[in-house]
Amino acid sequence: MKRVLLMGSGGGLGRECEQALLSSGFSVACAPHEICDISDSADVKSLFEGTAPDIAVNAAAYTDVDGAEDERDKAFAVNAAGAGNIASECAARSIALIHISTDYVFSSPRNAPHNEAEIPHALCAYGESKLEGERQVASSGCRHFIIRTCGLFCRYRPGFPGAILRKLRQGGVVPVVADHRICPTPSRALAQAIAVIARAELSGAEKPDGAYHFAGAPDTTWYDFALEVASRARALGLCDGNVEIRPAAAADFPQKAVRPEDSRLSCSRIQKVFGICQPSWKDYIDETLQGTSLG
Numbered sequence: 001m002k003r004v005l006l007m008g009s010g011g012g013l014g015r016e017c018e019q020a021l022l023s024s025g026f027s028v029a030c031a032p033h034e035i036c037d038i039s040d041s042a043d044v045k046s047l048f049e050g051t052a053p054d055i056a057v058n059a060a061a062y063t064d065v066d067g068a069e070d071e072r073d074k075a076f077a078v079n080a081a082g083a084g085n086i087a088s089e090c091a092a093r094s095i096a097l098i099h100i101s102t103d104y105v106f107s108s109p110r111n112a113p114h115n116e117a118e119i120p121h122a123l124c125a126y127g128e129s130k131l132e133g134e135r136q137v138a139s140s141g142c143r144h145f146i147i148r149t150c151g152l153f154c155r156y157r158p159g160f161p162g163a164i165l166r167k168l169r170q171g172g173v174v175p176v177v178a179d180h181r182i183c184p185t186p187s188r189a190l191a192q193a194i195a196v197i198a199r200a201e202l203s204g205a206e207k208p209d210g211a212y213h214f215a216g217a218p219d220t221t222w223y224d225f226a227l228e229v230a231s232r233a234r235a236l237g238l239c240d241g242n243v244e245i246r247p248a249a250a251a252d253f254p255q256k257a258v259r260p261e262d263s264r265l266s267c268s269r270i271q272k273v274f275g276i277c278q279p280s281w282k283d284y285i286d287e288t289l290q291g292t293s294l295g
């Protein structure tokens with residue numbers, strides 16, 4: 001049985017990855033933050049020595065987008081140096097790394113979804129730290145699959161649907177950004193895609209490595225995403241109907257970190273190379289709203 005070393009197994013995506021990889025027949029060595037600090041190269045080295053993996057998945061990251069503006073060094077230590085530490089160990093052992101990155105490596109506006117050939121340019125410290133992580137992974141010499149994704153949500157980390165449900169329960173008017181385009185992505189579907197890539201890599205399929213995009217479909221705005229969440233929450237009896245979701249401009253919500261206006265990701269490469277299709281994000285809202293994290 002092939003063994004996957006999973007960094008960040010305590011996070012939203014990490015928890016979904018553990019389940020998807022086990023269901024795909026892998027043995028999974030879980031490395032939550034408490035077991036391994038990826039910014040500590042000695043910690044990472046001893047983790048690899050102790051687990052002897054056949055492939056590694058890095059779902060660990062510093063993910064506080066606004067916090068990174070104040071904690072730039074910490075964000076870079078985890079997202080850049082940490083990714084580099086993992087990639088170096090993979091290179092030393094001649095094993096592949098599946099590394100998760102973000103739409104925030106891109107700026108905007110654009111008239112089309114971002115594809116893998118585009119030269120990234122990040123607008124905020126979090127995006128810059130993730131972009132530097134991608135560079136360290138790519139230059140490490142290991143076979144690498146850098147999966148950029150957008151707007152993750154799942155039962156374990158309800159993200160935007162969870163935030164909207166909390167607002168719906170408070171009642172009143174809920175203004176939501178209507179001028180930024182996104183591709184909401186269910187973490188469970190991404191975890192299944194990661195398992196497919198790991199299986200292909202370990203079966204010797206020799207697929208081209210490098211950057212790939214994976215995100216949900218269809219693309220939408222935060223406002224339309226919120227309307228869908230509200231509709232499902234009402235249908236599930238999780239809130240009453242006494243709330244108005246109102247379209248608003250991003251400029252009305254000043255935040256420390258600048259976000260891209262257009263985060264749409266073109267996912268044709270992953271479909272062509274691995275046969276992985278974009279999931280319909282609407283299909284995953286119910287399980288997220290009913291998830292354990294929302295009580």
Ligand SMILES: NC(=O)c1ccc[n+]([C@@H]2O[C@H](COP(=O)([O-])OP(=O)(O)OC[C@H]3O[C@@H](n4cnc5c(N)ncnc54)[C@H](OP(=O)(O)O)[C@@H]3O)[C@@H](O)[C@H]2O)c1
Binds near residue numbers: 010034037058
């Ligand atoms: N969430 C999104 O909308 C989104 C969008 C695009 C891309 N991504 C990317 O997707 C990946 C997974 O994100 P997620 O939503 O699952 O985030 P998450 O729930 O915040 O999980 C991240 C995990 O990384 C751990 N971690 C933080 N610092 C660490 C360190 N120094 N060493 C080891 N582990 C550390 C965290 O542990 P602690 O909580 O204990 O610190 C947490 O368990 C990340 O690469 C992220 O950049 C996320």
